Amino acid sequence: MGNICIIGPRASGKTTYLAGLSYFNDYAGSRSSYKVQPLNDDACQLVEMAENTILQGSSIAPTRLGDRIHTVDDLPYYSFQIEIRKGLFKPPNILQLNVRDYPGEVFEKILQTNHEDTIYTEFIDECLMADVEGCLLLFTEWESSKDAFYSKLLSRFIAMMDERDRLKNYRLAVAMSKCERGEIWPGRLDPETDLFGVYLKKTLKTLKGKLPPQNLRFFAMSTFGVLGRYDPRPNRIDDYGSGGRASVLRDSPRWNPYNLIEPLDWLHRS
């Protein structure tokens, strides 16, 4: 039980998200508090990765097929127990998060369908396996050209859900990641309307047209967050020339991620 997938295009912040989650292993923010306990070696290394890169002002490396990675089994596999508390008198939501860290390029390539018996089919099979409750989908770019691409990707993904009888019993948490960016930070309060409804209209329509409303929810989140409660400046610095695709944490003592746990909390709810 409790398997959740985390997918999204390249550089959407998946690995950084997981690293942030494991670094803030005992988090008490204004909106939620939670404890994260790593359950395997890969998960422990993720904390080290956060300490050696994110906190030192550099980026986590892209996850990529290549040298060591040929099948899904070669990808890092993280296992955590997460306990989410939402108030003194409510029972905590305890979930075991087992995720494989997929390279975004695998997700982007599901559009090319001639991938028999390759990592692409393995990827889809694994994401839509019967014991997977649902999936956290991260998007980050919001240009209209991206909207068309994302929408195509999702049509394909939804078709694959249907082929595997998962259309009506699979939860999809769709998140706009890196939402500390000034242009979209105000939209975080109602991401469905103010982020997806404004920037990714086609994508929104594709999703809402096919999935039962109770299985679809929109989120805004940011692993880096903003500088402070009363200082909404993004806690990030963009790498020169990268067009905002690559950034690093600006002020590590003030690191306070936004909304990391909420999508997981929603995904795992009986």
Place this chain on the structure above:
Amino acid sequence: MSIIYIGDRETGKTSLALELANPSSQNVHVLYPPYSQLKALLYRDDLGRTQSTDANLATYDRNIEVEVTLPAGSKKIHTTWIDTPGEIWRSSWQKTNPELWNTFLEAARNSEGVLLIVPPYREIIRPDDRIDLDDFVTQQQWIHRFDRWVDFFQHDCPRIKHIALCLNKADLICGVDLKQEAQQLAYHPYNARKNWMQRHDYVFKRFFQPVRSQLAQLNQRASGLAVKCFITSIQNRELLELPWIYLGTYLQHES
């Protein structure tokens, strides 16, 4: 998994790798091979310098074992250090040695990280009778050379994850006091004054402004991390180690 040194002739690729193994180490410790063994292989006592790397081979692979002290603890890394001759960047060489050039491309594409070693240009060399300015390219040539580097990384090696750009021979640069620079950029696993972004920023603003548009182009690559800028010199241990500490954070633990 390997780290490859590339750069034009005489920029100091071989010297930097050799000196990394020097036992005077601080946060990067080469456990194998021993310095003496490397030195016997690469250094010419009679000339008082490194042997320039022979271009009858395109790549020279050596297994090395390195221990790097990182914030989350020290990390032992087993990797291959690939040295390359600067000669291979001449187009005449590439034309007459297409197969070797391909071997090189293959090695570069499969490397985890690249150390791109560039020399200082003539205009910033400090006045000194013992330095022959003709050995150094002009600023204009230096800038043009970066256009070709951009081309190389965009077309021939687009998937390289990490590029550490090292302005070597910093000891020869006018107004550079190695000790002071090392203090500015000092690395410490727990309480360093600057983080990687700030170090890069400092070096970038001081030394790489003339090629900022080329670096921006490199950073537009769809995958891989942004280029990080360093200054290095075989005369300063701290500066020499920095690019390796940076790359070391990304290299796999020995298993």
